[in-house]
Amino acid sequence: MISNKPFMLNHYLHGAGMFTKTIIIIFSAITTVATIGCASSRQLWSQDGFTHEQSVTALSECKYQIGLKQIPETQQEELLKHCMQGKGYRLNDY
Numbered sequence: 001m002i003s004n005k006p007f008m009l010n011h012y013l014h015g016a017g018m019f020t021k022t023i024i025i026i027f028s029a030i031t032t033v034a035t036i037g038c039a040s041s042r043q044l045w046s047q048d049g050f051t052h053e054q055s056v057t058a059l060s061e062c063k064y065q066i067g068l069k070q071i072p073e074t075q076q077e078e079l080l081k082h083c084m085q086g087k088g089y090r091l092n093d094y
Helices: 018-040 052-068 073-086
Strands: 043-046 090-093
Touching: 043 052, 052 073, 073 090
Parallel strands: none
Antiparallel strands: 043 090
């Protein structure tokens, strides 16, 4: 049976112990902070006069070249950075 009462956290947690309520509140706070933190830190490669699609193509070319040479994963990020910089791109925060 569906209730006509509005959903409220206190009603949902009625009978739950203080420890359970505290855990749920802490989990909710951590999830909120993590979501906000992830959303604000975005980096994209860009170059004046070039479209986003062109930068994605350049990035794909660099990744392909690195993949062909079977470079160890520990070195791939640095090589990708050098490849994109060699094409004139800069990594910018957005």
